[in-house]
Amino acid sequence: METTSSSKSNSNNSSSAVLAPISDSGQSGATYWIRGIVFTALFAALFIAFGYISIPLGFTTVPITLQTFAIMLAGGLLGARFGFWSIAIVVILTAFGLPLLHGNGGLGVIFGATGGYIWMFPLSALFIGLASDRIFARTNKLNRSQYVMLFLSLVLFSVILAYVGGVPWLAYKANYSFAKAMVNGCYPFLFGDMVKAIAATFLIATLRPLLPKLR
Numbered sequence: 001m002e003t004t005s006s007s008k009s010n011s012n013n014s015s016s017a018v019l020a021p022i023s024d025s026g027q028s029g030a031t032y033w034i035r036g037i038v039f040t041a042l043f044a045a046l047f048i049a050f051g052y053i054s055i056p057l058g059f060t061t062v063p064i065t066l067q068t069f070a071i072m073l074a075g076g077l078l079g080a081r082f083g084f085w086s087i088a089i090v091v092i093l094t095a096f097g098l099p100l101l102h103g104n105g106g107l108g109v110i111f112g113a114t115g116g117y118i119w120m121f122p123l124s125a126l127f128i129g130l131a132s133d134r135i136f137a138r139t140n141k142l143n144r145s146q147y148v149m150l151f152l153s154l155v156l157f158s159v160i161l162a163y164v165g166g167v168p169w170l171a172y173k174a175n176y177s178f179a180k181a182m183v184n185g186c187y188p189f190l191f192g193d194m195v196k197a198i199a200a201t202f203l204i205a206t207l208r209p210l211l212p213k214l215r
């Protein structure tokens, strides 16, 4: 993805520039990393903030939450590398005890009833990032089929992947049958998750071309 400055013309062929790779988008290696780290921190903060926007349903320990929306935006806007780390860093720090997931932290959260969803969150951001990197590698303005591809990747890698981890773990922790775990950990959330995926598709398609390239 990155070429050294020796492959670029004019001012980039000084010895100091050789130490600072130039990305495809023309930014120096230092600029790329500083931007990447700043955006990673911003989306980590967004993920933490959206964890507080949660609606308990009463009949289940799994809340409606905007965490998945933040994950879609992190992967879709930052791409695979920084999208993954923006979510992974929060999960890792939570595991070490920082109260970053709706004010709670520690292994009790990571291995609690909703732990299966939480483990999937960084992977969701990673796979969404890989998909959106591919889609936006070809164009900045999505056509209809690229919109559909982006939406489907959000559904597959955020919504479905969350349930692949979350539902069996919920069944194990709460001693539910798989069918009961689906009732408590999947069906009530599907409509809201689809709405988040639709909103995220349009936000990503609109905002990603305005952001500096982070790949």
Ligand SMILES: O=C(O)CCCC[C@@H]1SC[C@@H]2NC(=O)N[C@@H]21
Pocket: 051, 062, 063, 064, 065, 066, 068, 101, 102, 114, 115, 117, 118, 162, 163, 189, 192, 193
């Ligand atoms: O305890 C946590 O921090 C994780 C909560 C997980 C909530 C899941 S994610 C998929 C589904 N969609 C929602 O809005 N809530 C559940």
